[in-house]
Amino acid sequence: MATPDTRTQILDAAEHLFAEHGYRGTSVRAITKLAGANLAAVGYHFGSKAELMAAVARRVVEPITAAQCAGLDKLLARTPDPPVSELVEAFAGPLFDEMPAGDEGGARTSRLIVTILSDPAEEARRWTGPAEDSVRERYFAAFARVLPGLSPEELWFRMRGIFAVTAVDRLQVHQQPSPGCVPPVAGEAARRWAITFLTAAMSAPPIRS
Amino acid sequence: MATPDTRTQILDAAEHLFAEHGYRGTSVRAITKLAGANLAAVGYHFGSKAELMAAVARRVVEPITAAQCAGLDKLLARTPDPPVSELVEAFAGPLFDEMPAGDEGGARTSRLIVTILSDPAEEARRWTGPAEDSVRERYFAAFARVLPGLSPEELWFRMRGIFAVTAVDRLQVHQQPSPGCVPPVAGEAARRWAITFLTAAMSAPPIRS
DNA sequence: GTTTGATTCATACGTTCGTTTCATTCAAAC
DNA sequence: GTTTGAATGAAACGAACGTATGAATCAAAC
Numbered sequence: 001m002a003t004p005d006t007r008t009q010i011l012d013a014a015e016h017l018f019a020e021h022g023y024r025g026t027s028v029r030a031i032t033k034l035a036g037a038n039l040a041a042v043g044y045h046f047g048s049k050a051e052l053m054a055a056v057a058r059r060v061v062e063p064i065t066a067a068q069c070a071g072l073d074k075l076l077a078r079t080p081d082p083p084v085s086e087l088v089e090a091f092a093g094p095l096f097d098e099m100p101a102g103d104e105g106g107a108r109t110s111r112l113i114v115t116i117l118s119d120p121a122e123e124a125r126r127w128t129g130p131a132e133d134s135v136r137e138r139y140f141a142a143f144a145r146v147l148p149g150l151s152p153e154e155l156w157f158r159m160r161g162i163f164a165v166t167a168v169d170r171l172q173v174h175q176q177p178s179p180g181c182v183p184p185v186a187g188e189a190a191r192r193w194a195i196t197f198l199t200a201a202m203s204a205p206p207i208r209s
Numbered sequence: 210m211a212t213p214d215t216r217t218q219i220l221d222a223a224e225h226l227f228a229e230h231g232y233r234g235t236s237v238r239a240i241t242k243l244a245g246a247n248l249a250a251v252g253y254h255f256g257s258k259a260e261l262m263a264a265v266a267r268r269v270v271e272p273i274t275a276a277q278c279a280g281l282d283k284l285l286a287r288t289p290d291p292p293v294s295e296l297v298e299a300f301a302g303p304l305f306d307e308m309p310a311g312d313e314g315g316a317r318t319s320r321l322i323v324t325i326l327s328d329p330a331e332e333a334r335r336w337t338g339p340a341e342d343s344v345r346e347r348y349f350a351a352f353a354r355v356l357p358g359l360s361p362e363e364l365w366f367r368m369r370g371i372f373a374v375t376a377v378d379r380l381q382v383h384q385q386p387s388p389g390c391v392p393p394v395a396g397e398a399a400r401r402w403a404i405t406f407l408t409a410a411m412s413a414p415p416i417r418s
Numbered sequence: 419g420t421t422t423g424a425t426t427c428a429t430a431c432g433t434t435c436g437t438t439t440c441a442t443t444c445a446a447a448c
Numbered sequence: 449g450t451t452t453g454a455a456t457g458a459a460a461c462g463a464a465c466g467t468a469t470g471a472a473t474c475a476a477a478c
Contacts, residue, residue: 006455022329024233028436038457043437045455111329118327120231120320157402164373192416193366200413201406215425237466247427252467254425 007045009035015056019112023053023119050123057116057127060109067094069135072142081146085199088162091139092198095166096191113167143202150206162198216254218244224265228321232262232328259332266325266336269318276303278344281351290355294408297371300348301407304375305400322376352411359415371407 003009013035017026028049032039046052071090075082095113116127136159144155212218222244226235237258241248255261280299284291304322325336345368353364 020329022231022233024231025329027434029434038455039436040438040458041456049436114327115329118323120229120234120324153398154402157399158406161374161403161406164376165370167373189362190366193363194370196413196416197367197370197410201410204405204409207401207405236464238464247425248466249428249468250426258466 006035006037006041010037010041010045010052011056011059014052015060015112016108018053018056018115019108022115023124028052050126053123054127056112058129060112061116061128061132064094065131065135067097068139072135072138076142082142084143084146084203085195087139087142087146088199088202089195092162092166092194093191096194110167117163117167147202147206154206158202161201165198166194215244215246215250219246219250219254219261220265220268223261224269224321225317227262227265227324228317231324232330232333237261259335262332263336265321267338269321270325270337270341273303274340274344276306277348281344281347285351291351293352293355293412294404296348296351296355297408297411298404301371301375301403302400305403319376326372326376356411356415363415367411370410374407375403 004012010031014026014031017031017034020026028042029039031052032041035041042049042052046055068091071093072087075086075090095110116124140155140159143159144150144152147155150158213221219240223235223240226240226243229235237251238248240261241250244250251258251261255264277300280302281296284295284299304319325333349364349368352368353359353361356364359367
């Protein structure tokens with residue numbers, strides 16, 4: 001295999017380190033060292049550290065968003081009222097699937113997504129684009145159709161819940177290792193657990209207020 | 210009201226800034242400036258920035274853990290097999306209740322908890338103590354009793370799900386503001402939504418493998 | 419009034435950070 | 449062979465960081 005160009009190697013190294021230590025916890029020097037590139041290469045290829053992070057986020061999030069979009073298209077082409085479980089799977093499934101090789105069971109990607117969405121850095125707000133918003137809104141509309149009686153606010157809450165469960169799924173590496181709590185879970189099992197868990201949660205009757 | 214002592218003012222300022230900008234995104238200088246204290250006061254009263262963060266985390270997490278513990282005690286004193294909804298409420302409820310004054314509807318506390326648990330910094334692993342682990346294990350045992358048929362692994366997954374939903378509940382401030390997605394939700398409504406959502410999720414039948 | 423111990427203060431140290439500069443390399447175009 | 453423009457390399461810049469130091473302050477004890 002031909003060694004990839006410097007730009008790609010920097011992207012790979014940055015993805016790895018950003019996932020492991022966060023945005024602020026990763027220095028440009030550490031990235032270029034891991035990538036075997038020169039310190040100035042980040043500035044040359046990406047402009048700045050923030051733009052590098054944006055490129056990393058795009059590369060990770062874009063295929064997920066595309067898969068979510070395609071899944072919804074396929075679902076709605078069959079019926080305008082798909083079962084909740086299939087909507088959940090179409091939305092949450094890609095978050096488990098998109099795991100680049102070398103990723104230890106997706107835990108690194110999961111952590112990177114948590115980083116992207118929970119990083120308090122000011123730049124983080126620009127790491128994802130309008131494509132993600134639009135697919136979220138499409139799912140919102142689909143869920144609203146099959147879950148009548150839910151107020152928009154409560155539905156948004158539940159959709160954020162989907163996101164929280166899938167993204168923070170492997171967050172327990174950050175906690176004290178509880179005895180009996182085996183740390184990394186096989187990707188496929190976690191996927192089925194999440195779908196089960198979330199389908200039941202989404203299908204809950206709305207609260208009577 | 211008498212102005213609190215320097216130590217408390219530093220704790221307040223640190224809690225505010227850590228929640229807003231994360232651990233690495235907050236400088237000791239910013240904390241002491243907001244607290245109206247001298248730069249060296251952090252070193253004097255806490256030893257280091259990391260120990261200050263540990264003190265902040267303790268002050269926020271301890272009452273939550275205590276409330277979770279007391280809630281479980283009260284529940285188990287009544288019956289060894291409480292309904293799932295009440296277990297969920299006893300576990301997740303305190304995460305909504307413990308909101309210090311001046312906190313904008315708990316969103317800041319929520320973000321601080323996310324910071325504590327998702328921060329990739331090395332020191333973050335020491336921010337919570339064994340008390341949190343022990344209460345988690347007690348709830349695990351209680352849930353295992355009323356949810357037979359769930360494997361330990363899947364139950365741990367679901368408990369992490371509870372945590373994810375309650376803690377990341379207000380994470381959407383980090384995303385692009387979606388139209389129609391009203392940002393901050395009244396604490397009481399979010400609490401009821403979360404209990405409903407999570408009770409249904411926890412009660413889902415285990416996956417057949 | 420003096421002493422004492424706790425606290426606050428201004429300041430500086432050494433490190434690391436993101437970024438910039440400018441020289442150098444190198445393959446392709448002419 | 450020369451030129452050209454993209455890419456890389458070594459080095460340095462200024463700023464911000466956490467932390468340490470030692471003098472100044474102040475209330476209480478004696």
